[in-house]
Amino acid sequence: MIFDLTVALQVGLMLAWVLFARRMSSLFQVVEVSRSADAASFQLYGSLFFGAVAKLDPIVNIVESAPQALVVRLDL
Numbered sequence: 001m002i003f004d005l006t007v008a009l010q011v012g013l014m015l016a017w018v019l020f021a022r023r024m025s026s027l028f029q030v031v032e033v034s035r036s037a038d039a040a041s042f043q044l045y046g047s048l049f050f051g052a053v054a055k056l057d058p059i060v061n062i063v064e065s066a067p068q069a070l071v072v073r074l075d076l
Contacts, residue, residue: 021049021050021051022051024047024049024051024052025049025051025052025054025055027046027047027052028044028045028046028047028048028049028052028055029044029045029046029055030042030043030044030045030055030056030058030059031043031044031045032058033071033073035062038068038069039068039069039070039071040059040062040063040069040070040071041070041071041072041073042058042059042070042071042072042073043072043073044072044073044074048074059072
C-alpha cells in the first residue's frame with residue numbers, strides 16, 4: 001500500500017476543515033445600509049467566522065476614515 005490509514009485520516013480531516021471554512025465564509029454577508037458624513041450603518045448576516053473576516057474590510061476602511069458613529073446590526 002502507498003498510504004496507511006493514519007495518512008488517509010489526516011488528509012480527510014484537512015479536506016473537511018478546508019471545505020467547512022470555505023462554506024462558512026461564503027454564508028457571511030456584509031450589507032451597507034446607509035452612510036452619511038458623520039455616521040455609517042451596516043448589517044451583518046450569518047455567523048462571524050474567522051474565514052469571513054476579509055469581508056469586514058469595508059467596515060474597517062470606513063471606521064479609519066473617522067465617522068463619528070458606527071451602527072452594526074447583527075442578524076442570523
